[in-house]
Amino acid sequence: MKIHYNTDNAQLLVFLDGELDHHRSALLRNEIDSAVYAHMPEKLILDFQNVSFMDSSGIGLIMGRYKLIQPMGAEMFIQNVSPYISRVLRLAGMERLAKISEGVNA
Amino acid sequence: MKFLNEFRCAFPARSQNEALARAALSAFLIPSDPTAQELADLRTVISEAVTNAIVHGYRNCSGDVSLCLRMLPERTIYIRVSDKGCGIPDIEKAMTPLYTSAPEEERAGLGFAIMQEFTDSLHVRSTSGTGTTLIMRRKLGTPHEQD
Ligand SMILES: Nc1ncnc2c1ncn2[C@@H]1O[C@H](COP(=O)(O)OP(=O)(O)OP(=O)(O)O)[C@@H](O)[C@H]1O
Numbered sequence: 388m389k390i391h392y393n394t395d396n397a398q399l400l401v402f403l404d405g406e407l408d409h410h411r412s413a414l415l416r417n418e419i420d421s422a423v424y425a426h427m428p429e430k431l432i433l434d435f436q437n438v439s440f441m442d443s444s445g446i447g448l449i450m451g452r453y454k455l456i457q458p459m460g461a462e463m464f465i466q467n468v469s470p471y472i473s474r475v476l477r478l479a480g481m482e483r484l485a486k487i488s489e490g491v492n493a
Numbered sequence: 494m495k496f497l498n499e500f501r502c503a504f505p506a507r508s509q510n511e512a513l514a515r516a517a518l519s520a521f522l523i524p525s526d527p528t529a530q531e532l533a534d535l536r537t538v539i540s541e542a543v544t545n546a547i548v549h550g551y552r553n554c555s556g557d558v559s560l561c562l563r564m565l566p567e568r569t570i571y572i573r574v575s576d577k578g579c580g581i582p583d584i585e586k587a588m589t590p591l592y593t594s595a596p597e598e599e600r601a602g603l604g605f606a607i608m609q610e611f612t613d614s615l616h617v618r619s620t621s622g623t624g625t626t627l628i629m630r631r632k633l634g635t636p637h638e639q640d
């Protein structure tokens with residue numbers, strides 16, 4: 388997983404990768420949170436380009452990050468989702484927490 | 494029960510074995526030539542069931558998760574996941590979407606909802622203190638219908 392912070396627009400870009408299951412989500416959680424605390428971004432962008440699998444543990448990971456940044460007044464964006472990932476995201480109602488796009492967010 | 498093929502295995506309840514269960518299912522399904530969507534759905538449901546066994550079933554004890562995959566007639570895939578863990582005290586409540594007994598662990602309470610959505614049938618048998626068994630079935634589309 389790569390994390391990139393853009394100072395110009397206060398965007399924290401998180402390039403998730405691999406299989407977002409319970410095992411992996413538990414490992415990624417702290418890494419993302421450290422970057423959030425370090426930069427206090429206005430936008431948190433989760434990029435799914437290289438995510439090959441996600442189950443409800445991945446949903447838990449997204450919801451947890453939303454709960455972290457929402458009180459900071461930051462917004463969440465989810466981008467580059469495949470149709471399979473999109474299906475799970477919508478079943479979980481994630482469009483209420485984040486703007487979801489199949490391409491890259493403007 | 495009449496089946497065309499079967500695969501059974503058991504593994505210790507450790508989180509790294511969630512990927513192993515998905516890989517076993519993928520390998521078992523290859524000869525049936527599922528669509529990418531069918532494969533994605535079934536990998537998700539087995540991951541939910543195995544994760545529940547590990548996270549909830551064996552919360553306070555250790556043990557094995559047992560897996561049984563069967564190819565039934567008419568391209569129906571049968572998935573059984575069982576644990577000998579703590580069991581589910583109230584199955585109806587547990588299956589309510591968004592209900593989770595572990596919100597502090599960032600669980601969404603969506604595992605059962607996903608399993609129900611992505612399969613044709615889901616049966617849960619559970620006894621407090623004895624363990625939980627899930628049986629799921631999903632009929633695959635006919636091969637020539639696939640894209
Ligand atoms: N194998 C099991 N053994 C004991 N309890 C279980 C088992 N499977 C599920 N449960 C109970 O059922 C509840 C609901 O399960 P479900 O998978 O829907 O949500 P979750 O696991 O809590 O969250 P999520 O799957 O979204 O991460 C769990 O919180 C747990 O209390």
Ligand SMILES: [Mg+2]
Pocket residue numbers: 443541544545603604605
């Ligand atoms: Mg679950």
